[in-house]
Amino acid sequence: MKYFLYVSLLLIIVYSCSSANQTSINHPAKGKTLSPSPGFNGNFEKALFKASLDIRNQHLSGFLLIKKTADSTYRIVFANEIGMTLFDLGFQESQFKVHYIFEPMKKKILLRLFENDFKRLIFDIERSNSNPLMKTIFQYEGQKGQIPRRISISNPVIKMNMELTLISQ
Amino acid sequence: MIRCLFIILFSGLMLGGNSQHNPMPKKDAERVNYYILEATKKVITIQSEFVQEKVLSVLSEKIITKGMFYFKKEKKLRWEYIDPFKYLIIINNDNLLVRDDDKENRINLESNKVFREVNNIIMGTVQGTLLNDTKNFQASFFDENSYYLCKLVPLQSRLRESLSEIWLYFNKEDYSVDKLDLRESSGDYTRIIFKSKKLNLPLSDEIFSVR
Secondary structure: OHHHHHHHHHHHHHHHHHOOOOOEEEOOOOOOOOEOOOOOOOOOOEEEEEEEEEEOOEEEEEEEEEEEOOOOOEEEEEEEOOOOEEEEEEEEOOEEEEEEEOHHHOOHHHHHHHHHHHHHHHHOOOOOOOOHHHOOEEEEEOOEOOEOOEEEEEEOOOOEEEEEEEEEO | OHHHHHHHHHHHHHHHHHHOOOOOOHHHHHHHHHHHHHHHHOOOEEEEEEEEEEEEOOOOEEEEEEEEEEEEOOOEEEEEEEEOOOEEEEEEOOEEEEEOOOEEEEEEOOOOHHHHHHHHHHHHHHOOOHHHOOOOEEEEEEEEOOEEEEEEEEOOHHHHHHOOEEEEEEEOOOOOEEEEEEEOOOOOEEEEEEEEEEEOOOOOHHHHOOO
């Protein structure tokens, strides 16, 4: 019986992600003592984070894996807690590839934001554009090897906020 | 003669190998389906540990999470991740609670059409009818070593986009599920393995509180 419920649960999580009508109770964010510092500088193999992503009134959470592949492409996979992939993106300094993105998130502006922000996070480079919508604030806290323990990525114009907490590397 | 024997033996091996990948004959599948439904009817509560493996095939990565699962008839469920992070999902009749570190999300499953549909699926599934839910899933059964494997293919495109197939591995002894796979079209999948299952232990309603 549990498997039936598990599947139903999955359905609910899938649908609740794509529904704007959910009633959500958001507690105020915890006090932050983050400070700006360099990101990964394009020289690391792998990092697994607990992740939360707020876009307007949508809240998504799960884990985010960043891994360097054999051809030096970085893959970023974000999956929710129950394992469903929400996006799978590939990055090189001059390339960006969407391997998969959950349909309700398939928005041009969001993909541009991901491209811009994740490139900045991994390679410490910013896609050249003068669009003020793309101005994102990065904050880092702590360090384990080359990987920050906590990363906060926020864009007040688009109302996007991503919080990453390092699990393992 | 030896050549004939070799051919027969070889064909037998080939057939034996293939049988794992061919669905069970309809009659056998119906029998297994019947026993599963009968076993489901006897379950009032479930308590189980689980290990979840998210397998990223292209990246050769396996992300492992662990937690506890509780169920109480008719519609109470607690799905709790403990390691390496805490995350809690509770369904109590028509109410859903999702609790992250510093966020709580409560949804009334009757509040809109989509949730109502999902809730209807739950109602159907509590009675163990998902395997026979021909409107939403196409089911086929396989005899897979120590398991009966049921593969469910979602028929609704919205669900199929996220999930290409659901594989349920039923224990041949007691027809309970030992593990399940949520297969994605990319080849990635999430495997849930249930451990230390305890059936029909008394479970307090407090475990399922959504307040």
